[in-house]
Amino acid sequence: MPGGFPFVSDETWYAAVRPHFSGNLIVGRDLLNGFLKRGPQRLSGESSYRLWKDLCLGAYHPIYFPYAAISPEIVYLTGGGGENHRPFYAQFPGAPSARGFVSARARNIPRRAARAEFEAALGQAVGTILEGAPECPDVLAAHYRNFRNRFHAGREPQYAATLLPLASGLLENCTAVAGDRRFRTGQMLYDIIFNLNPELLGIPFDKARKRPSRRVRRNFTSIGRLADRPAGACFRGKAPAAPRSRDDAPRALDFLREDFARAKAGFAADFLGSAYIRRAQRALDAALHMKGFSGPVASKRVAVVLAAGLFES
Numbered sequence: 001m002p003g004g005f006p007f008v009s010d011e012t013w014y015a016a017v018r019p020h021f022s023g024n025l026i027v028g029r030d031l032l033n034g035f036l037k038r039g040p041q042r043l044s045g046e047s048s049y050r051l052w053k054d055l056c057l058g059a060y061h062p063i064y065f066p067y068a069a070i071s072p073e074i075v076y077l078t079g080g081g082g083e084n085h086r087p088f089y090a091q092f093p094g095a096p097s098a099r100g101f102v103s104a105r106a107r108n109i110p111r112r113a114a115r116a117e118f119e120a121a122l123g124q125a126v127g128t129i130l131e132g133a134p135e136c137p138d139v140l141a142a143h144y145r146n147f148r149n150r151f152h153a154g155r156e157p158q159y160a161a162t163l164l165p166l167a168s169g170l171l172e173n174c175t176a177v178a179g180d181r182r183f184r185t186g187q188m189l190y191d192i193i194f195n196l197n198p199e200l201l202g203i204p205f206d207k208a209r210k211r212p213s214r215r216v217r218r219n220f221t222s223i224g225r226l227a228d229r230p231a232g233a234c235f236r237g238k239a240p241a242a243p244r245s246r247d248d249a250p251r252a253l254d255f256l257r258e259d260f261a262r263a264k265a266g267f268a269a270d271f272l273g274s275a276y277i278r279r280a281q282r283a284l285d286a287a288l289h290m291k292g293f294s295g296p297v298a299s300k301r302v303a304v305v306l307a308a309g310l311f312e313s
Contacts, residue, residue, distance in 0.1 A: 040074055074161060260305060
């Protein structure tokens with residue numbers, strides 16, 4: 001539709017149309033009330049589990065199961081990629097030194113013989129990344145963009161049509177131009193809020209350290225008179241929800257439980273140790289009781305055990 005495009009987020013349809021394209025609203029309504037109103041197609045428990053396993057197992061430990069098949073009529077707008085513009089890994093042991101960070105990560109590997117190999121492989125990866133991204137303001141930021149960002153922010157676009165403006169390479173170029181000091185404070189992210197909706201900066205943050213500091217506020221950059229530009233209009237209506245599965249239908253967690261039972265008795269038990277297996281089992285039992293993991297951290301040990309099972313002969 002010229003001048004606009006439909007969005008679905010949290011089961012709400014959106015069609016953003018500029019004022020001078022208001023005539024196209026009639027076409028937009030026809031689309032929303034016609035074939036675009038079919039709604040998402042819910043996946044079976046087995047399909048959901050297989051999709052997650054094929055894409056994420058062994059690459060990304062937090063377990064998020066897709067719940068619906070990809071649909072070109074439903075587009076999600078997310079904030080994935082925002083961590084590309086601030087030093088995410090600074091909060092972890094060993095940072096900001098890349099060597100110290102790698103060594104700290106290697107200590108999580110129970111077998112010492114495998115640590116040196118891991119450190120060498122990770123060090124080689126960092127070197128390769130920097131050859132292709134000399135403008136990146138931070139070694140660990142370069143690693144984040146090429147690995148965790150792809151796995152974390154790149155996961156959802158494999159399951160749904162998704163827009164991630166903060167993951168734009170053009171925005172990464174802006175962060176590089178802004179310089180190291182602004183990268184360290186996440187200035188680019190605050191500048192985006194400042195230009196689009198500065199009132200949001202006055203709302204209390206969930207953690208005090210996330211509030212823009214005085215230095216950040218002094219360095220706000222305005223990109224022009226956005227307030228004088230036509231903002232357009234937003235037309236919305238209810239979107240059909242995905243049909244619910246039968247209560248007695250197998251869930252993705254049921255298929256995960258079967259694979260976990262097989263994996264924990266083999267190579268995983270020898271490599272990870274009995275204490276690790278017990279903690280992973282408790283996390284899975286809790287998820288089965290609650291019909292889902294309480295958060296990404298709660299699922300990581302379960303995914304590690306399953307990944308270890310891939311090495312079975």
